[in-house]
Amino acid sequence: MPVPHRDLGPILQKHGFGEIKKIGEGSFGKALLVQAEDGTKLVCKAVDVSAASSKETQDALKESRLLAALKHPYIVRYRHNLHEHGWLCIFMDYCEGGDLSKVIESAKRRGQRLPEEQVLRWITQALLALKYIHERHVLHRDLKSGNFFICRSGNLKMGDFGIAKVLSNTLACARTQIGTPYYLSPEVCQEKPYAWPSDIWAMGCILYELCALKVPFDAPNISTLVQRICRGPTPSLPTAYSDFLRQLCTEMLHRTAC
Structure with a gap:
C-alpha cells in the first residue's frame, strides 16, 4: 500500500x-x-x-x-x-522566480507588454534548451509557459518533463491529462504520434503567449479548441514587435511544417 x-x-x-x-x-x-x-x-x-x-x-x-x-x-x-x-x-x-505563466499573468494584469529584448532573451534560452534535448533524442512532451522557470539570475530554465506520462496505462497517468490542451500541436490533436515538431509547435505557442499575453488558440470547449488548432486562422503577434519576431512565431506555428 x-x-x-x-x-x-x-x-x-x-x-x-x-x-x-x-x-x-x-x-x-x-x-x-x-x-x-x-x-x-x-x-x-x-x-x-x-x-x-x-x-x-x-x-x-x-x-x-x-x-x-x-x-x-x-x-x-x-x-x-x-x-x-x-x-x-x-x-x-528550485527556481526562486517562479514559472513563466505567472510572469505573463502579472504583465497582463498591469496591461504592460513584455519588452522585445526580454522576450528574445527568454525564447532564445528556451530554444537552446530544446535543441539540447532534441540532440539527445529526448522529447519534452509537456511544453507550456508553466513549465519554464525563472532563476535568481533572471535566466529561463526548462523543467517539468513529462515523466509521469511514461505510465501510459495507469490511472495515475490518466488523471494528469485533465486540462485544456492549449499547447497541443495539430498532429497530436489528430491522434498522430507525438514527435519533434510537436515540441516546436508548443514553443511557438509560448512565444505567442509571451508577446500577446494570451494563448494563440482558445475556445469555450475542447472540441472547438481542437478544431481551431487544426484548421483555424493562425494569429499574428502584435505589431509592437519586430518583423523578425513575428515571422519566427508564424513559422513555428506553421501547420504543414508539423
Missing part, C-alpha cells in the same frame, strides 16, 4: 530532507519545497505509482535517471530520485 500523501514527511526525513512548504498538488501527488541537510533547497515531485506495474515503474525510474543526466544552463537540474511505498520522488533544483 502506498503511504498516504500526508505521510510523505517521514519518507523525506528518512532520506535527509525537511519539508518547507507545499508548492503544488494534483492528482499526480504533490510538489514540495524541501531542504537537504546541507541547506540546499530543492523541489520534490512525488508521483503516485502505486497503480503502476513493475515494468511501468522501472520505465519511469529509467526516464528520471535520463533526465538527471541532462546538464545545460537553461534546463532545471534533476538531482536524484527515490522510489518507496508506492511513490516516485524526483528532486530538482
